[in-house]
Amino acid sequence: MIPQEFRYLRPASLDEAVAALADPGAKLLAGGQSLLPLMRLRFAAPDALVDLQDVAELKGVEVRGEELRIGALTRHVEVAGLDTWDALRGAAQQTGDRQVRRLGTIGGAVSHADPAGDLPAALLALGARAELVGPGGRRSVPLEEFFTGPLMTAATPGEVLESLFVPLPSGGSGSAYCKLAQDASGFALVGVAARLGLDKGGTCRMAGIGVTGVGFTPYRARAAEELLLGSRLTDADIEKAARAVLEDVEVAADAYASAEYRAEMCRLFTRRALAAALSKAQI
Amino acid sequence: MNKEAGATRNELWRCNPPVKVELKVNGRAVRREIEPRTLLVDFLREELSLTGTKIGCDTSQCGACTVLLDGHAVKSCNMLAVQVQGRDVVTVEGLKDLVPERLREEGLHPLQAAFWNEHALQCGFCTPGMLMSASDLLMENPDPSAEEVRHGLEGNLCRCTGYEPIVLAVQRAGRSLRDAGITPLGQPREGVAE
Ligand SMILES: Cc1cc2nc3c(=O)[nH]c(=O)nc-3n(C[C@H](O)[C@H](O)[C@H](O)COP(=O)(O)OP(=O)(O)OC[C@H]3O[C@@H](n4cnc5c(N)ncnc54)[C@H](O)[C@@H]3O)c2cc1C
Ligand code: FES
Ligand code: FES
DSSP states (O other): OOOOOEEEEOOOOOHHHHHHHHHEEEEEEESOOHHHHHTTTSOOOOSSSEEEEEGGGGGOOOTTTEEEEEEEEEEHHHTTTSSOOOHHHHHTTTSSSSHHHHHHHHHHHHHEEEEHHHHHHHHHTTTEEEEEEEEEEEEEGGGGGGEEETTTTTOOOOOOOEEEEEEEEETEEEEEEEEEOTTTTOOEEOOOOEEEOOOOOOOOEEEEEESSSSSSSOOOOOHHHHHHTSSSOOOHHHHHHHHHTTOOOOOOOOSOOHHHHHHHHHHHHHHHHHHHHHHHTTT | OTTSSSOOOOHHHSSSOOOOEEEETEEEEEEEEEOOTHHHHHHHIISSSSSTSSOOSSSSSSSSTTEEEEEEEEEGSSSSSGGTTOOOOEEEHGGGGGGGGGOTTTTTTTTOOOHHHOOOOOOOHHHHHHHHHHHHHHHSSSSOOOHHHHHHTOOOOOOSSSSSSHHHHHHHHHHHHHTTHHHHHHHHOOOOOO
């Protein structure tokens, strides 16, 4: 279908974009790979579309202190090619298809907050944070607090997601993203990102697990992480963590997977992601 | 360009103040006034009468609408024409012109010739999109394995051929382009000729 009519705005700076968003009927357009399909189905019908493509402040990737700053407009294909955590590159590489990765952006993927989004899982496992800019200025939100419901986030309607900040990998750390994709759509039935950090003696000092496709939002599996900290990451430790990954989560069921199947796959993919992260941390 | 040939579909929708767009399509500068909500695929098909680019779905999944934007494959049904202001679009109609004439087979781009020779189409509806995605794939990887072709074309669906001949065709085109020492976009490529 053809989208409903809208005004098209193309701000040249972040200030202009924030000003344009003051109109309650306005919506931001990044890669358009989630928003345009919704507009074509007329599930979304904004009065004004604010195209971010000229906003320089939202672009670029660079190291800032102990973090990697990734501009919100960074495309999936660019994230897939970054020299960074395997979980992040892997999630970008497994998002959608060639054409979608060419246009879709990391800021759009996080803001869209699809309950089965791949990049959110990786960013959760890595302990990333989002920087938002709005009429009230700038603020930082840990990704763990960002996803508040299906397609809902902690950003207010007037705020622009400017960048994502990811802690830099350190010695003895490793990560991985493991996804069970639905055959037709390619979206995750289950996706698990894991990050592990070991000290010199091989004891687990850092653990992050991000899960997508399973609950109402992508989430960080804190209970499972706690079980790994201080452990030697034996098979038995990983098994215990995998059993805890669904704690406090209502597992989704749909035409593609029953709750039982999803839960079983979630445990399996948690074991796989942890094992893969561990083998990378040991290199 | 049939602007005079009666009301195009785009003119029928036109009820919002139009915006000006200028872009390059198949090497030629194009300037039009359109409604902001005009999808790139409709702009190409309705405004420019470039109907080689197909519309196969309403869910951004089939890839039949794939074109090259600044050399890279994108789904033209999932972009607005105004978004590509000032940029460079190549559709299947312009594919053959990317390579020098002496490297065309019966006037076709090596990718098109390979699809023909390998019988990589039946109804042909998915073919324009397949060609554009395959061009992007071979830019990035001049010698893909069968598995890499399958993964590289995951954004394009075909309902007829069963994919096997498509994979063979892309690998065959890869060979011809390597032998000719050029990329699918016609730039010289060093060091990949066998
Ligand atoms: C065929 C297909 C397959 C796909 N498969 C997958 C998949 O397997 N896994 C997956 O995770 N995703 C998938 N996607 C979605 C894709 O990853 C999108 O690119 C992504 O969800 C949205 O990014 P975008 O830049 O395209 O955002 P847009 O579509 O432009 O915007 C999405 C939403 O985010 C808002 N927004 C965008 N940027 C900002 C910003 N900087 N600040 C605040 N709000 C902003 C917009 O207003 C809109 O509400 C698929 C999409 C398609 C079409
Ligand atoms: S028509 Fe564009 S993806 Fe199907
Ligand atoms: S040849 Fe018919 S859809 Fe591919």
